[in-house]
Amino acid sequence: MHAAETVWVLGDQLNRSIGALAEAEPGRTRVLMVESEAKLRSKAFHRQRLHLVLAAMRAFADELRRSGFEVDYRRAPSLSAGLEEHRRRFNPPAVRASEPASWDGLAVLRHHGVEVVRSNQFLCHYQDFARWAAGRNRLRMEDFYRWRRAETGYLMDGDQPAGGRWNFDSENRRPAPGEAVSWPQPQATGLDRSDRDLVDGLPDLAVGDAPAGTWATTRRAALARLRHVVEAVLPRFGPHQDVMLEGSWHLAHSLLSPYLNLGLLLPGEVCDAVDDAYRAGGVPIASAEGFLRQILGWREYVWGVYWLWMPGYRSANHFGAGRPLPPAFRTGQTSMRCLATTLGSVRRHAYAHHIQRLMILGNLGLLAGISPAELVEWMWASFIDGAEWVMLPNVIGMALHADGGRMATKPYAAGGAYINRMSDHCRGCRYDPKKRTGEVACPYTTLYWHFLDTNRAELARNHRMRPAVRNLERLGDMAEVRRRATEVLDRLDAGTL
Numbered sequence: 001m002h003a004a005e006t007v008w009v010l011g012d013q014l015n016r017s018i019g020a021l022a023e024a025e026p027g028r029t030r031v032l033m034v035e036s037e038a039k040l041r042s043k044a045f046h047r048q049r050l051h052l053v054l055a056a057m058r059a060f061a062d063e064l065r066r067s068g069f070e071v072d073y074r075r076a077p078s079l080s081a082g083l084e085e086h087r088r089r090f091n092p093p094a095v096r097a098s099e100p101a102s103w104d105g106l107a108v109l110r111h112h113g114v115e116v117v118r119s120n121q122f123l124c125h126y127q128d129f130a131r132w133a134a135g136r137n138r139l140r141m142e143d144f145y146r147w148r149r150a151e152t153g154y155l156m157d158g159d160q161p162a163g164g165r166w167n168f169d170s171e172n173r174r175p176a177p178g179e180a181v182s183w184p185q186p187q188a189t190g191l192d193r194s195d196r197d198l199v200d201g202l203p204d205l206a207v208g209d210a211p212a213g214t215w216a217t218t219r220r221a222a223l224a225r226l227r228h229v230v231e232a233v234l235p236r237f238g239p240h241q242d243v244m245l246e247g248s249w250h251l252a253h254s255l256l257s258p259y260l261n262l263g264l265l266l267p268g269e270v271c272d273a274v275d276d277a278y279r280a281g282g283v284p285i286a287s288a289e290g291f292l293r294q295i296l297g298w299r300e301y302v303w304g305v306y307w308l309w310m311p312g313y314r315s316a317n318h319f320g321a322g323r324p325l326p327p328a329f330r331t332g333q334t335s336m337r338c339l340a341t342t343l344g345s346v347r348r349h350a351y352a353h354h355i356q357r358l359m360i361l362g363n364l365g366l367l368a369g370i371s372p373a374e375l376v377e378w379m380w381a382s383f384i385d386g387a388e389w390v391m392l393p394n395v396i397g398m399a400l401h402a403d404g405g406r407m408a409t410k411p412y413a414a415g416g417a418y419i420n421r422m423s424d425h426c427r428g429c430r431y432d433p434k435k436r437t438g439e440v441a442c443p444y445t446t447l448y449w450h451f452l453d454t455n456r457a458e459l460a461r462n463h464r465m466r467p468a469v470r471n472l473e474r475l476g477d478m479a480e481v482r483r484r485a486t487e488v489l490d491r492l493d494a495g496t497l
């Protein structure tokens, strides 16, 4: 085996079909995998996230060994140090790797002379995305998605969209249901001794509850999760996608993002499963289309814009927001019920669903002027599916409008009225979503008007924000709103809100 070339598999490329591994053969290829101490200690990561990544890497190394590969699996001070140690030990004639998911990862590989194999971890390579984007004034997700539908044939009948429409969003935006609804229960896997040892050895910096088996750590278990989602969740996906309820942390969301992001599942096999389930008659078109839109549309779009706009995108800060991350994000202590519920879900499961991320956490960041870099850093460390490529467009572009509107045509700013309509949080909260001034005024409502007031001139130029700015002109109590906003922001900073 001494003349064997090396394929270096990164921690989010855990699949035999990905890039450099797809062509590799046991006997001719040695696999390198590195656990980097520097990466593990680079942030206050959630325990469940660290457990998932490390357990999945170790399980994948075992899977490769069972298929006949020699695997050099090592813990090293950094990725670079791991590669150097490997080269010294085996002196491989060449080291190859699949294109990494991050800008910095690519720079490290190039710096070390690693041969980079084109990524097939997404259905649309970012260079193809860049070709699609070239010459367009606006990169509308909807246009991208329709192009991808036509290219891939998913949910297409010939050249027409299945069900006669491209978009069933109007059926997928229902408010919080008045009656009790039961939601599909996520699958769980038992943990064993090696899981417990792994968790015991995590850095002291790690935060959040210990793993409880929610997150699958092998490809086999991830495939079982996908089957479960197709049978139990997909038929329910859509109508209540934007709802937030205290009785369920997952509702009818799939919880598949960590597997897709680590390579345990490939987007093509998820889209195949959705298309098959729809054609078999078990799933309404609005649900199948709504779900496909997330995977084939949003996820791939976000990947494309990350590569298109890096590295400058990382430091975008259109509103010049500089507020440090409020203490509540770390302690979970706040009397704002919607925020406390979302932070509780993050602590317990390393998860918040999309609308909690956008309209509770991101919206607060936008309204309170929290530093984009600090919010990115916290979400990246806290979420089970965190990664820079998906975080930046979602946080900088969608949630904080910190890119000045390159991605979203208007800021997703909302007061308590929106949260009240879409959730059951407000009825048990000490604040009143309808009030913008006074001691029980909802902080979201106060800060919403304050945000419009502060950015009035700019927002008035945006035709989608103009009606909101016109409403602002009609308020007679702006001086009191400003006073209350100062109080709210002071208390947010002090951790007493």
Ligand code: FAD
Binding pocket: 252, 253, 254, 255, 256, 257, 258, 260, 261, 294, 295, 298, 299, 302, 352, 353, 354, 355, 357, 358, 362, 379, 380, 383, 385, 386, 387, 390, 391, 394, 395, 398, 399
């Ligand atoms: P579902 O609701 O079941 O959706 C299905 C799948 O669609 C997801 O698994 C995901 O792969 C994909 N998807 C849907 N929306 C998006 C999107 N906007 N961007 C990318 N993929 C999408 N997603 C991450 O994977 N990692 C993150 O760190 C992350 N951070 C986010 C931060 C903010 C502020 C916002 C607004 C969104 C973020 N998202 C992130 C996108 C999205 O919220 C999550 O992918 C989704 O909540 C994961 O849960 P799920 O698998 O149950 O999703």
Ligand code: SF4
Binding pocket: 335, 336, 337, 338, 339, 415, 416, 417, 419, 420, 425, 426, 429, 430, 431, 432, 433, 442, 443, 444, 445
């Ligand atoms: Fe959240 Fe305001 Fe509703 Fe309280 S009243 S739950 S702070 S939106």
